[in-house]
Amino acid sequence: MTITALDSRTALVLIDLQKGIVRLPTAHPADAVVSKAAELAAAFRKQGLPVVLVHxxxxxxxxDALKPRADHPRPPMTLPADFADFAEELQLQxxxxxVTKHHWSAFYGTDLELHLRRRGITGIVLGGISTSVGVESTAREAHDRAFNVTIASDALTDLHLPSHEHSLTQIFPRLAEVGTTEEILAVLAANHLQPA
Structure with missing residues (x-):
């Protein structure tokens, strides 16, 4: 797993790093995931590249919630008032x-693709929670839409470690390049961005 390049027009897309989700019991400490995501966001902003925060x-x-029979039943619940607020460490600018979504993928029923296409974006770097649901669904749809996808392996986690590991080792290598935040930052710093 390594990062060979990033397109010159690459956006960072962070999935569900919001207060109501980072409080859940995740396979890896959510604060570490958010910290890595915040590093990426700061670097992308410095390069003048788009940062997309999805909740x-x-x-x-x-x-507005999908209720397919195959999905896990959701008990009736009232969401906390700050459920959708982004983690403060991301320093929303x-x-x-x-982008506000109502299901797993950041593309489904949203204007994410419109935002990316109008800015000439050809590649995306993905991170967030959870690896096997929101991040994987978004990665699959990005791949189907011919975006070059990069996964920040240490800027994501899941509620279940086996699900996280399956996505990271079996699914993502077929859809994306996979590497650490440090590797992605090194490519940005070295300016090894590929023309779109």
Missing amino acids: VTFAADGG DSDIV
Whole structure:
């Protein structure tokens, strides 16, 4: 697993690093994941590259949540008022793109692709929670849309370690280049960005 290059027009897309999710019991400490994501966000902003912060939330009546029979049943619940607020360490900026989703993928039912295409983005770096759900779903759809995908392996985690490891070792290598935050930052710093 290594990063060979990033496109010159690459966006950082961070999935569900929000207060209501980072408080969940994850396979790796969520604060470490958020810290790595924040490092990436700062570096992308410094390079003038887009940072996309994606969060998930639902209407009070749950009417905008998908309810397929195959999905795990969700008990009725009231979300905390800060459920969808981004983790403070990400330091949301006015220049950041905020995408609100209502299901797993950041592409499904959102304007994410519109934001990326209009900015000439050809590649994305992904991180977030959870690896096997929101991040993997987004990676699959990005790949299907011909974006070059890079996965920040230490800027993501899952609620279940086996699910995280399966995505990281079996699924992502077929869809993306996979490497650490340090490797991605090194490519950015060295300016080894590939023309779109």
